[in-house]
Amino acid sequence: MAPSHAEGAPRGPSYLNAEQGLWSWLTTHDHKRIGVMFLAVLLLMFLLGGVFAMALRVELLTPGDTVMGRLAYNRAFTVHGVVMVWLFLIPSIPTSFGNFLLPLMLGARDVAFPRLNLASFYLYVLGATMTLWGVFQGGVDTGWTFYTPYSTATGRDLLPVLVGVFVVGFSTILTGINFITTVHTMRAPGITWMKVPLFVWALYGTSIIQVLATPVLGMVLALVALERVVGAGLFDPGRGGDPLLYQHLFWFYSHPAVYIMILPGMGVISETVCAFSRKQPFSYRVIVWSTVGISFVGFLTWGHHMFVSGQSTFGAGAFSLLSMLVAIFTAMKIFTWLGTLYRGSLWVTTPFTYVLGFIFLLFFGGMSGVAVAVTSADLHWHDTYFVVAHFHFIMVGASLMAFLAALHYWFPKMSGRRYPEGMGIGTAVLIIFGFIATFLPQFLLGNMGMPRRYADYPDAFQPLHVASTAGASLLGFGFLFVAIYLGWSLRHGRAAGRNPWGSEGYEWRSDSPPPEFNFHAPPVFPRPPHDYGRPSAEGEVDHAA
Amino acid sequence: MPLEDGTRPVVPRAFHFGDESSREDAAHLGMWIFIATEVLLFAVLFTAYALYRLTYPDLFQRAPAHMDVFLGTLNTFVLVTSSIVVALAVDSVRKGRDFAGAALLALAVLLGIAFLSIKAAEYAKHVRDGALPGAWYAYEAFAVPGANLYFTLYWVMTGVHAVHVLVGVSVLVTLMLRTLTGEFGARFHTPVALGGMYWHLVDVIWLFLWPLLYLT
Amino acid sequence: MRGGARHGGVQVLVVGGVLLGLAALSFGLSRLHLGAWAVPVALGIALVKAALIAGFYMHLTERPGGPRLVVGTAGVFVVILVGLVLAEASARIWPTLPPGPFPVTRLPGKDVEGPPRVAPPWRQPP
Structure with missing residues (x-):
């Protein structure tokens, strides 16, 4: 059965022009507007983090001081790490695309707690402002991990940053509470747990991690603050404390945080793989259970960050084994995506290009992750560029590619406009190759012994560093192009129509851009999501691009 | 799901839910998830406690001798009683006896303030002893390595808990006032139930802090 | 809701009585000095109390x-x-921790305003 408003022309105003004026945006409870506001702020953060990444690469172009001194370098990589991890990657996909799409994909009018959702946005803005102010005014040079004892002993003023990250974490918790409750209680009639779209499953798994892990981070940051204010001694061996305790507690949050960053991306890929190979997922259940599995096993692996910190051999061995379990679940997902692609009717679009990049880079990053999970190998690679390259493959190569795939896939949904497809595909290729050029040399550098967080290096490493910086420039130009053509398309793009991709996703059943309350009539979802097996009732696929 | 007394049509509080029962389900589920985050928040402190108990086993066994066990135990009974009172209050409001509910909430507020006062007296004693947290620890009678950690943990754990008690008391005061204005009754009592849950959470956490810090 | 009205005040009081009794039991057992069993027993009793509160006072039995x-x-x-x-x-x-004792009166930071901001100077091991 087709939905009640199968005809393409939108009826009535969309969420974008249902109300006018800045004030109507700032006080909105509409999950779509909150999602768009999050997206705007997140892109600003990404720009800031990206500028500092470029600064780092420029500094590393030559041995010795290129453009900044050692202390400035420490501060620059702290800004890069703090902004990218805490302010961009962790909230990125859930708060922007998740907010926008979760109710649409469940056939709901809004998330369960709309006011909480707005509060989450303002907490994020407050926390981000405080963090940035703290980082810049204090000249914080601890890196994004705030490791003790350096973070408790450094003379830099760390408190505003700790408070800011705490507040951002609280915003994340509110979003997580909202999403879990929404998935539990707001599914439209007929959407059973095994008919929930895969992106929603990914958001659900992410929210569980956010809700369970973020409070731990909050308390750890509070303890670091306490250490600085009253010299609590809990992490200070000089007072009988155990510095490893900090690392345990910190990574109990921050390792699952990697899955906060990657799981929503995997959800995006599960959606787009089906949409652009015109096939139902090779196995819906495998993707769902591997999502749940990753969010659980992700909590058991944190000790692999501490192989050389003096943890017990038994602990290292156990964490090493448990870490490899994650690879099994990730491999399950990769094989399922490949199985979906296999003999599908592939349609090469911009999002699909990013999907291909994602699968390749995630595979590469994941396999290098298994390598560093081996304790004996990690002794050599720990704190070198090998690890830097590994987690950038996961965080940029996978998470950011998924973010870009989501941005391009749902751009017509959010704005109602198309972007120039050829430009998009070309830029995607540029970004993927720019990425590989940036980070592949870093694997080699790390293996040769280049330590991370150093502004200086021996001359022998220079060719690889130059290659890396060149790749980073390509990457920078790629993002610039994306900003230009998407910005242009916001005003001048062709109208998208309701479902430009001919997707079977639930969110495309409503207009693009959706009306204020998502659907004109209570929606009916007679078929499972991603059901490409039968010819669609609404074949308004626009192949003209 | 049948409504409780079904005498009046339900006034929807949040329009985006299909019906009243799913609104209440969502509210309770959201509260439970929030409680889970609180549990994990305190789990950090319990982890620190466990690790240091493992590191300094004798010291942690001897430490309760330096605590005021009487005041701590008294506080336990005060807090458990307040929990019972809050449960009775929620039950009264559910049954439509909102004045009795408000009176019971007021009693719970008094008990909460009593808890905080006893805690303050205890803190004052520790301050006089010099059993201060962190770098200010100067308690001569208990000057073994790690004793400062025990008292730091004590201050942090009970301090964070006391902050929660303070928040809980203000929640209860708000609920009491709103109950007196007749806002809650048999038909709509979700905020009372959720506020009560928060108070019980505070109680449960104390029930774990008390044996660890005062008894064993 | 969900039969909540059935949970009367009597039930609340009965559960409350059990809670107070368990608290008294926990206190009494602590006087007996159970040695290695003290912590598990105390935590077990606390768990029972927490389960009672969650189940009845926090309405988990109804949800x-x-x-x-x-x-x-x-x-x-x-x-x-x-x-x-x-x-x-x-x-x-x-052990990963240095051996004590750390004299309590000599702890750095007590004489100055606030805790020390720098790491203590390295001392050569004897």
Whole structure:
């Protein structure tokens, strides 16, 4: 059965022009507007983090001081790490695309707690402002991990940053509470747990991690603050404390945080793989259970960050084994995506290009992750560029590619406009190759012994560093192009129509851009999501691009 | 799901839910998830406690001798009683006896303030002893390595808990006032139930802090 | 809701009585000096009390599904956090902490305003 408003022309105003004026945006409870506001702020953060990444690469172009001194370098990589991890990657996909799409994909009018959702946005803005102010005014040079004892002993003023990250974490918790409750209680009639779209499953798994892990981070940051204010001694061996305790507690949050960053991306890929190979997922259940599995096993692996910190051999061995379990679940997902692609009717679009990049880079990053999970190998690679390259493959190569795939896939949904497809595909290729050029040399550098967080290096490493910086420039130009053509398309793009991709996703059943309350009539979802097996009732696929 | 007394049509509080029962389900589920985050928040402190108990086993066994066990135990009974009172209050409001509910909430507020006062007296004693947290620890009678950690943990754990008690008391005061204005009754009592849950959470956490810090 | 009205004041009082009794039991057992069993017994009693409060006072008995899943998951993750940290720390062959004693009157930071802002100077091991 087709939905009640199968005809393409939108009826009535969309969420974008249902109300006018800045004030109507700032006080909105509409999950779509909150999602768009999050997206705007997140892109600003990404720009800031990206500028500092470029600064780092420029500094590393030559041995010795290129453009900044050692202390400035420490501060620059702290800004890069703090902004990218805490302010961009962790909230990125859930708060922007998740907010926008979760109710649409469940056939709901809004998330369960709309006011909480707005509060989450303002907490994020407050926390981000405080963090940035703290980082810049204090000249914080601890890196994004705030490791003790350096973070408790450094003379830099760390408190505003700790408070800011705490507040951002609280915003994340509110979003997580909202999403879990929404998935539990707001599914439209007929959407059973095994008919929930895969992106929603990914958001659900992410929210569980956010809700369970973020409070731990909050308390750890509070303890670091306490250490600085009253010299609590809990992490200070000089007072009988155990510095490893900090690392345990910190990574109990921050390792699952990697899955906060990657799981929503995997959800995006599960959606787009089906949409652009015109096939139902090779196995819906495998993707769902591997999502749940990753969010659980992700909590058991944190000790692999501490192989050389003096943890017990038994602990290292156990964490090493448990870490490899994650690879099994990730491999399950990769094989399922490949199985979906296999003999599908592939349609090469911009999002699909990013999907291909994602699968390749995630595979590469994941396999290098298994390598560093081996304790004996990690002794050599720990704190070198090998690890830097590994987690950038996961965080940029996978998470950011998924973010870009989501941005391009749902751009017509959010704005109602198309972007120039050829430009998009070309830029995607540029970004993927720019990425590989940036980070592949870093694997080699790390293996040769280049330590991370150093502004200086021996001359022998220079060719690889130059290659890396060149790749980073390509990457920078790629993002610039994306900003230009998407910005242009916001005003001048062709109208998208309701479902430009001919997707079977639930969110495309409503207009693009959706009306204020998502659907004109209570929606009916007679078929499972991603059901490409039968010819669609609404074949308004626009192949003209 | 049948409504409780079904005498009046339900006034929807949040329009985006299909019906009243799913609104209440969502509210309770959201509260439970929030409680889970609180549990994990305190789990950090319990982890620190466990690790240091493992590191300094004798010291942690001897430490309760330096605590005021009487005041701590008294506080336990005060807090458990307040929990019972809050449960009775929620039950009264559910049954439509909102004045009795408000009176019971007021009693719970008094008990909460009593808890905080006893805690303050205890803190004052520790301050006089010099059993201060962190770098200010100067308690001569208990000057073994790690004793400062025990008292730091004590201050942090009970301090964070006391902050929660303070928040809980203000929640209860708000609920009491709103109950007196007749806002809650048999038909709509979700905020009372959720506020009560928060108070019980505070109680449960104390029930774990008390044996660890005062008894064993 | 969900038969909530059936849970009368009597039930609240009965559960309350059990809670106060268990608290008294916990206190009494602590006077007996159970040695190695003291902590497990005390924590066990606390768990029973927590279960009673969650089940009856926090209405968990009336709410199957989501809330129970949430509580169970939270419990599992607390066990994971405490358990894995303890498992790792108890398997350390040599201590990671320097030996004491740290004289309490000599702790750095007591004489100055606020705690020390710098790491203590390195001392050569004898």
